[in-house]
Amino acid sequence: MTRHDELEFQLTYGDCDTVGIAFFAIYYRWMERAYTSWMSSHGLRSGELSDQLGIITVGVSSGATYLRPAKVLDRLVCRLVLDHIGTSSYSVGYEFTRDGELITRGRMAYVCRGPDWSKTQVPDALRRVLESLPSPHFSVPSGG
Template structure:
C-alpha cells in the first residue's frame, strides 16, 4: 500500500493510529486470499471477527508516499479465538510489528467457535 497525505501528520510521518487501519485492511485481504469474504462469513455462519486485544511495537516511521507491505500470519484458531501476527515493511526495513487477538462472535454478540472449514483455511496463513 502507498502512504497518502491523509495518513500523515504535519511532518509527513504516518500518524500512529493509521497503522491500525493498515493492518485491518491486510487482515481483510488475507481472508480474501484464502477464499473468505467477511460478508459471506456473516451471511453463511452469522459470524464476525472483533479485535479483542492488540499489541503494537513501532520500530521506525513510515513517511508520505512510502510503499509499504503488510505481512499477515495466523496461528491455529482455538475455539472462538484467533491470534495473528502482522508486520509492516518498507523495502527491507521492518517498521511495525503487531500481535492481534480476534474473537469470533455470533449474531447475538457472544463467542462462536470458528467453523472447521474457516479454521482449516486460516492455517494457510502460517508464516509472516
C-alpha cells in the same frame, strides 16, 4: 503469482503528521484492509460469516509496536502472519516492512460467536484458511 497474504502501498501526505512521519493510527487502516482483502481471496467476508459459516467474529483487542518511523512516499508492505489459533479465538499478526526491514508489528485478536452471541469454536473451514498464513518472519522483543 499474486500474494494474497500481503498488501503493498505507498504512504501519502494524508497518512502522515505535520512533520511527514506516518501517523500511528494509519497502520490500523492498512491492517483492516489487508485482512479484508486476504479473507476475500479465500471467499470469506467478515460481515457474511454468519451465512457462510454460522459464526460471527468479533474483534476484541489490537495493538502495534512501532520500531522505526515511516515517512511520506515510503513504500511499505503489510504481510499477514499467523499469530495464534485457539479453540474459539484467533489472532492475526501484521508485519510492516520497508525494503525488507521490519518497521511496525501489529496484531488483531478475534473471538467466534454463534448467531445468538454464545461462544463457539473456530469452524474448520476458517481454521484451514488461518493455517494457510505464514509464520511470523520477525520477532519483536518485549517492550519494543
